[in-house]
Amino acid sequence: MKLDTQHMRYLTAEDWRVLQAVETGSRNHEVVPTKLIGQIANLKAGMGAANKAISDLAKLSLISKLRNAKYDGYRITYNGFDYLALKTMHQHGSMDTLGTTIGVGKESDIYSCTDSKGNSKVLKIHRLGRVSFRTVKNNRDYLRNKQTQSWMHLSKLAAQKEYEFMTILYRNKFSVPIPYDYTRHCVLMERIVGFPMRQLKEHFAYKTLYSQLMGFIVKLANHGLIHCDFNEYNIMIKDDGTYNFQKEDGFIVIDFPQCISIEHPDAEFYFKRDVECIRTFFKRRFSYRPKNDETMLDTEGFGEGYRYAYPVFSRDVERTGDLDIQVKASGYKRKLNDEDRTLQNAVSSMRGEGDQEVEESSEDGSDETDDEYDEEDDLSDFSDDEENGDEEENEKIIEALSTGVGKLKMDKLGNYILEE
Known part of the structure; x- marks a missing residue:
């Protein structure tokens, strides 16, 4: 939009x-x-x-x-919702000028902006439901008794949750953007001088970067959280040349509404999936395939020069914090209120819970296994055909909602669908 x-x-x-x-x-x-x-x-x-x-x-x-x-x-409309959010941030004094689009995702839009002092920032506008109108009929059962529940409200909850995640992670010295402000479905944060890891072609210390990324996954889990979408699209590589690569992380992690607790019944699956996303990226981009080395004693990192090639949930995760409880992450054991439960159900559906199958095969077709994971695990590739069809229909629905032009009807779950 x-x-x-x-x-x-x-x-x-x-x-x-x-x-x-x-x-x-x-x-x-x-x-x-x-x-x-x-x-x-x-x-x-x-x-x-x-x-x-x-x-x-x-x-x-x-x-x-x-x-x-x-x-x-x-x-x-979404335009009206955007206007109200932008006006509120302007009144807060946290944002003065909105710039250009710097990124468009399935569930959000990213804009550059500045405050009254000219400092560059990033505005993330959550748009849950943009690519989920058709699949919602099958996956969004929680809306059955909430027919007036709107995607704008869910977007608002997602923004609030992401701001809470970022705030508490930043306070605990995790490599995340500085959160400045949030209102309605918008989150204002630090602009990172860098680029998405998916654009990374070469790196002067990619083995160290690999170890740092694996360490982030473990550190986050030790504090009670699993990212659940830890891949090259949600990792920014620093590119300002001002950091000491040996003393601080060379990356910043973004996008947090989908985080779950390590107490979640599927925690180990999502931990493994996060690990596999990093392994797969480094294998394809740098042909980097570290293996366990029993001759090494150092277990404080992962990859070449360390005892273990990658982290394993049962072996490497040891709770040292309770951030999952503080931010009410999905799966934590305290009682949830209605809004927490509503948002968690929405995000769980976007993650595709229930479709938890990881293909285990090596690039050359051989099977190399160790005691924990298959050495050449690869995440399964999902077909884009149905998703592309959904996106086309969803854009038509969004346009109809925004302009009032177009035939829409509402199903029994309260979701908009196009009339034939």
Whole structure:
């Protein structure tokens, strides 16, 4: 979705109050009645001013009507939700100018931005459900009794959870971006001078980098958390030349809403998957295939020069912290509230829990095994055909929600689908 902010400066105080009124009414209504919008906005000029603001906001696609609704009303669009979030951050003083798009993911958009002092930052806008409208019918059972649950609300919960993860990890000296602010579905964080690891072609100390990445996985697990998506797309390689590679990590890890507790029943599976993602990347990019070396005594790292080639959950994880409990990560043993449970179910579905099969084969077709994992484990490749079809339909749904143009209907689970 393209975020167009050119109209923000022209919105009046009444426009903002009405837009916020639609957002407030959306908590209990799929379509907020026009009369209720006016009552919540409570403008001094009365319903006439509210109607004018509603008309202006609809023309800018910040709110929209739903076709075939049983009554006259409006719903907030993603554009309107974006405007409210950006205005709030501006009021906080944490962000002044929004820049260009620097990344687009399945569940988020990434923008460059600056604060009032000109400091460069990154804004992450969560957009859960963008590629999940069709699969939601099979995977999102938790919505069955929450038909008015919106993806905007889930995006808001995801942003809150990621900010909590980043804050507590940064305080505990993990290699993560500095979290500055969050509101609604947006998280403002440090801009890393570097590039995604997927773009890494060569590295002057790739063996050390490998060991550091494996050490991060173990350190995180020792503090009670498993990343669950630890791969070259969520790791930034530092490129500013100011760090001491022997004393600090040469990378920054991003994207945390999917983290789970080491108490989760599938913790070992996801720990192994994170390890395998790093092994597979270094094997393909650098032909680096370290093996266990019983002659080495050093077990503080992994790879060449150490006793073990890679970490193993049962052998290397020893709880030293309780970050999973502090951030209420999925699988921790304390009682969850409704919002925690709702978000965890959504993120679990995005991870594809239940489809936990790892293909174990070597590149040359031979099977080389040790006592813990297959030495040449590879993660299975998933077909993109169905996903590509889903993305095309999802973009049409998003466009229809944003513009109000298009035939949408809602299924019994409260999810939008295109009418034939």
